[in-house]
Structures are given as C-alpha cells and as structure tokens.
Amino acid sequence: MIVHSVFFKLKHAVGSPEEATFLNKAAKLEILPGIENFQLLEEVSPKNSYTFGLTMEFADQSAYDGYNNHPDHIRFVEKVWLKEVAEFQEIDHTVYPRT
Amino acid sequence: MIVHSVFFKLKHAVGSPEEATFLNKAAKLEILPGIENFQLLEEVSPKNSYTFGLTMEFADQSAYDGYNNHPDHIRFVEKVWLKEVAEFQEIDHTVYPRT
Numbered sequence: 001m002i003v004h005s006v007f008f009k010l011k012h013a014v015g016s017p018e019e020a021t022f023l024n025k026a027a028k029l030e031i032l033p034g035i036e037n038f039q040l041l042e043e044v045s046p047k048n049s050y051t052f053g054l055t056m057e058f059a060d061q062s063a064y065d066g067y068n069n070h071p072d073h074i075r076f077v078e079k080v081w082l083k084e085v086a087e088f089q090e091i092d093h094t095v096y097p098r099t
Numbered sequence: 100m101i102v103h104s105v106f107f108k109l110k111h112a113v114g115s116p117e118e119a120t121f122l123n124k125a126a127k128l129e130i131l132p133g134i135e136n137f138q139l140l141e142e143v144s145p146k147n148s149y150t151f152g153l154t155m156e157f158a159d160q161s162a163y164d165g166y167n168n169h170p171d172h173i174r175f176v177e178k179v180w181l182k183e184v185a186e187f188q189e190i191d192h193t194v195y196p197r198t
Contacts, residue, residue, distance in 0.1 A: 004144075007192075023195075041193065042194075042197065044191045044192060045190060045191035090146045091190070093140040093141060093142050094140065095138055096122075096151065097141075
C-alpha cells in the first residue's frame, strides 16, 4: 500500500470561482483505475504555504504507475495543474516498517 | 478532526543504530494525551528528500494544542528532534470541505 499525497497552493484567489472549478476538476481524478480512498484536503498549518491537498492510496507500485501514466491524469497535469498551481509538494508514504 | 503530519530526514546514516534509537523515541510520543491513530511512516517519493514521517490525529485544535504544549513533547523536540533531524516539513490537514 502506497499513500500518494500532494499539497498545493493555487494561483487563484481564495474562495474564487476559479478555485472551485479547479477543485471540481481535481476531484474527478477519483474515478481513475487503481485509486482507493481518494480525498480532497484542506491544508491548515501555518508552517507552510499550501492551502489544499489531494491524497489517494494504491495497492502497489504497479497501480500507482497505472494512475501516473493514465491519459486522463496526464491531460489533467498538462492542461490544468501546471497552469493553475503556484507551488506544491508531493509526499508518498507507507507505514513503517513495511509489512 | 485535524491530521498532523511531519516528514523528515535524519542526520544519521540510513539503517544505523542511531536511526533506530531516534525512531524508538519518536514512537513513544504515541502515548501522549489527545493523540489518535499515531503512525510512523516511511517516505518513499523520489520527489522530495524526506525518508520518514509521523502522522497523528486530533479531535480538535484544543487536543492538538495540548499535545504541542505537553512537557514530554517539548522535551522530545528540544533534546532529540532539533539535534538529530536534518530537515523537515510539517503538514496539517482536514478533509475538504470541513464538516
């Protein structure tokens, strides 16, 4: 099990229609094959500049790769993510020690 | 519900006895009041430099503050964390939209 998370800040103003449209598009990634426990997150720590997050789980690296290489994911990254996200941090984790 | 996570890289060599001792000390934070679903994590993404993580849940900000201000937590930060951690990123999140 791999938990893939990304925390990010948008170029859009907080509470703007553009923000809502972005989040709606991001939420649609949930239907892609291999994704489990997809969640849209609000980042609330004052110790970083991110305001939202996405987290999802994959059974194994193969499922994760399938998502990364899925045409709908690639299209989202190229046409939406790279244009509308100001900064981000990806985090992937497993429970330690691995079982 | 607030999920508090921190991802970090130690000054110690990977697999060293010092690493194991640090992780054992960090794992003992689990017994502090207010912490739910404490987990020690392995960070596996090639897109950042962190190698481990800690995650824990708090029912509300009051429970989170109680942990932050607990003498055992403060002592761990001062005597262990600040001396042995090379770099780290804190992330706090809730599910969006907040319910």
